Amino acid sequence: MAAAAFLPPTxxxxxxxxxxxxxxxxxxxxxxxxxxxxxxEGAGDEAARRGGGGKDRRRAVRIAWEKLVRWSRxxxxxxxSDVLETTRKVVVLGGGSFGTAMAAxxxxxxSDLEVAMLLxxxxxxxxxxxxxxNCKYLPEHRLPENIVATTSPTDALAGADFCFHAVPVQFxxxxxxxxxxxxDPKLPFISLSKGLELNTLRTMSxxxxxxxxxxxxxxxxxxxxxxxxxxxxQLPTAMVVASKDKKLASSVQQLLASPNLRISTSSDVxxxxxxxxxxxxxxxxxxxxxGMHLGNNCMAALVAQGCSEIRWxxxxxxxxxxxLAGLSGSGDIMLTCFVxxxxxxxxxxxxxxxxxxxxxMSSMNQVAEGVSTAGAVIALxxxxxxxxxxxxxxxxxxxxxxxxxxxxxxxxNLPQAFLLALLTKQTSQHFNSMLLVEANIVYLKLR
Numbered sequence: 001m002a003a004a005a006f007l008p009p010t011x012x013x014x015x016x017x018x019x020x021x022x023x024x025x026x027x028x029x030x031x032x033x034x035x036x037x038x039x040x041e042g043a044g045d046e047a048a049r050r051g052g053g054g055k056d057r058r059r060a061v062r063i064a065w066e067k068l069v070r071w072s073r074x075x076x077x078x079x080x081s082d083v084l085e086t087t088r089k090v091v092v093l094g095g096g097s098f099g100t101a102m103a104a105x106x107x108x109x110x111s112d113l114e115v116a117m118l119l120x121x122x123x124x125x126x127x128x129x130x131x132x133x134n135c136k137y138l139p140e141h142r143l144p145e146n147i148v149a150t151t152s153p154t155d156a157l158a159g160a161d162f163c164f165h166a167v168p169v170q171f172x173x174x175x176x177x178x179x180x181x182x183x184d185p186k187l188p189f190i191s192l193s194k195g196l197e198l199n200t201l202r203t204m205s206x207x208x209x210x211x212x213x214x215x216x217x218x219x220x221x222x223x224x225x226x227x228x229x230x231x232x233x234q235l236p237t238a239m240v241v242a243s244k245d246k247k248l249a250s251s252v253q254q255l256l257a258s259p260n261l262r263i264s265t266s267s268d269v270x271x272x273x274x275x276x277x278x279x280x281x282x283x284x285x286x287x288x289x290x291g292m293h294l295g296n297n298c299m300a301a302l303v304a305q306g307c308s309e310i311r312w313x314x315x316x317x318x319x320x321x322x323x324l325a326g327l328s329g330s331g332d333i334m335l336t337c338f339v340x341x342x343x344x345x346x347x348x349x350x351x352x353x354x355x356x357x358x359x360x361m362s363s364m365n366q367v368a369e370g371v372s373t374a375g376a377v378i379a380l381x382x383x384x385x386x387x388x389x390x391x392x393x394x395x396x397x398x399x400x401x402x403x404x405x406x407x408x409x410x411x412x413n414l415p416q417a418f419l420l421a422l423l424t425k426q427t428s429q430h431f432n433s434m435l436l437v438e439a440n441i442v443y444l445k446l447r
Contacts, residue, residue, distance in 0.1 A: 083254040084110055091160040093175070095119040095128075095149070096366060097137040098192055099166025101228035106164075107144035109258060117149040118156035118179075125149040136365065141232045153179040162255065163187050164222075165208065168367040169195035172204065176211035188218040190241070190252060194276035195369035196376035201383070203273040219243060220252050221269055223276040224327040225335035227342075234260045240327045242266040242273075264327060271319030275310060275329040278391065279336050280370030281377055282306035284348035285394045286337035288404045291352020298408075302390060303337050309388040313377075316384040344370035351397060352404050374398050389414060 087110075092103045095117055107115040119125050127135035128149035132142050150156050157163070157179070167175050172193060176183075191204040202210070209217045224239030231237055241256070241263055243249040249265040257263045266272060285306060289299050310333075311324050323329060336342045347368045350360045361371065374395040381388045393407040402410070 083251045084113075087113060087161045087255060089114040089116065089160045090162045090164065091116045091118060091156050092164040092166060093118050093156075093179075094166035094168075095121065095124050095134060095137065096166055096168075097134075097228035098226075098231075099164060100134045100138055100143070101231040102164050102166070102192060102222075103147050104141070104143050105231055105258070105261065106256070107146045111144075111146060113146060115144075115147045116156040116160070117147060118153060119149050119151060122151060125151060138228065138232055141229075153182040157182045157184070157187070160184070160187060162190060162252070164190045164192055165204065166192040169193050169197055169204065169207070169369060170367075170372050172207050173197065173211045176208060180212045183212055183214075183217075185214050185217065188220060188248060188252070190220045190222055192222055193369075194223065194273075194280060195373045196277050196380065198372050198376050201376050201380050203270075203277065205269050205273060218245065218248055219269075220248060221272050221276075222252070222256075223272050223332065225331040227335070227339070229341065231261070236260055236262075238262040238264070238327055238331070240264045240266050240272060242269045242271075242328075244269060266323060266326075266328075268320045268323040270317055271314055271323030272328040274314040274317060274319055275324055276332060277369070277373050278310045278313070278377055279329075279333045280344045280368070281374045281391050281394050282310065282333060282370075283336040283342050283344035284351070284368075284370045284374070284398075285390055287342075287345040287348020287350075288352035288394075288397070288407075289348075290345075291349040291354075292404060292408065294408065303333070306337075306390045307333060309386070309391055313381055313384060313386045313388065316386055317380075343368040347371060348394075357398060357400070370394075371398055 090103075090106050090113065092099045092115065099117070103115050103117055107113060117128065119128075121136065124134060124136050127133055128143060128147060132145055132147070133139055134141075134143065163183075165172070165176075189208050191208065193204050196203060197207055200206075205219050205221065208219060209215045220241050220243040222239060222241050224237075226237050226239055237260065239256075239261065241249050241252045242265070243252070244267060246265070246267060249267070253263040253265050282303065286299060286303055289302055307330070310329070311321065314324055315321060336344060338345075340346070343364070343366055347357075347360055347364075347370065351357065357371070361368075374391065375398070377391050378388070378395045381391070389411055393402065393411055396402040397404055397407055
């Protein structure tokens with residue numbers, strides 16, 4: 001009797017005719033009769049095999065897509081904002097490729113929006129102002145005419161509603177300190193820079209307020225899988241903005257979103273920043289594997305191990321695992337590790353091919369943040385007691401303490417039990433946290 005309480009009720013047998021009479025009339029063109037039809041057992045399966053089931057599936061897919069499109073349009077109408085309408089001026093600090101691409105993107109959204117670029121190079125300023133081209137970065141792309149370049153912090157920052165920070169991480173503190181007197185304490189800073197400050201291990205969310213002398217400076221980080229040249233070519237791209245202030249994140253989302261740029265929001269600033277910094281180091285490792293022609297098996301194993309190392313450290317620092325599985329984590333890692341447009345991957349490629357780091361760096365006109373971040377990553381890992389064999393090997397190669405070949409050999413010779421212990425330890429911690437969450441959910445339901 002007790003077991004019977006957990007069993008489903010026995011279905012009641014009904015005449016086939018009665019069941020047919022309750023069916024709705026046919027919906028496809030050509031099926032005009034609504035009269036009930038008797039069917040032999042298995043006739044429905046036979047109809048599906050002849051293509052009727054395929055029509056039903058296609059119709060279900062079409063209806064699902066149409067519902068998604070209608071929901072999307074309705075959501076956009078309800079959430080339409082005047083952020084872009086009320087924004088009069090945006091300033092971009094730095095004239096590299098990504099800063100230029102974001103300046104062009106925002107400027108193209110509104111013709112009467114003033115977009116000021118604060119640069120150090122007067123030749124680049126003249127090129128942007130007179131020819132509407134950044135002659136040093138992205139020289140083949142014409143910029144909107146409402147972009148103005150200047151070397152004057154006063155002119156660039158006066159009256160700005162939003163500020164994009166695109167200065168490399170290692171130079172950010174000194175640069176921001178030099179312009180701090182011109183910065184409005186309420187001016188939102190949108191960080192495009194990815195990395196860790198070498199001496200202090202700080203991310204941009206700590207660097208910017210400290211350098212400006214204002215711990216309450218509004219801060220947003222923008223990250224995700226994106227190459228500047230593809231943004232300039234208006235190819236479909238998706239990124240994420242993260243801020244502790246949800247309203248501010250929503251405003252930046254509305255400022256940037258366009259038909260070719262999809263923006264998601266997050267409150268996990270730590271996760272977005274750490275993933276953005278560490279993926280550059282992993283990209284160097286991926287490039288080394290490619291440069292040494294070690295094959296696809298090795299590439300997959302190395303990147304998978306690197307992803308685990310990033311997750312271990314980031315979660316120890318307070319990041320959410322879901323963030324690391326999203327655009328700013330897995331998405332950015334895939335782009336940076338596997339695509340030739342990646343500067344950090346190209347550094348690793350040349351290292352793996354036998355070139356010296358000094359020669360590689362002197363030949364580049366853009367900064368590969370992973371080179372300077374690698375040492376900071378290892379110091380951070382030691383601080384949080386996290387073992388990171390792949391990223392540590394990259395740091396030792398960059399410091400010229402290991403050759404790429406010897407680093408690979410040492411990684412392959414690590415005891416199997418070592419990696420197993422790491423995986424078991426991290427999995428156990430994640431499992432325990434999941435049990436705690438589930439226990440809290442059950443407790444709340446029982447209250």
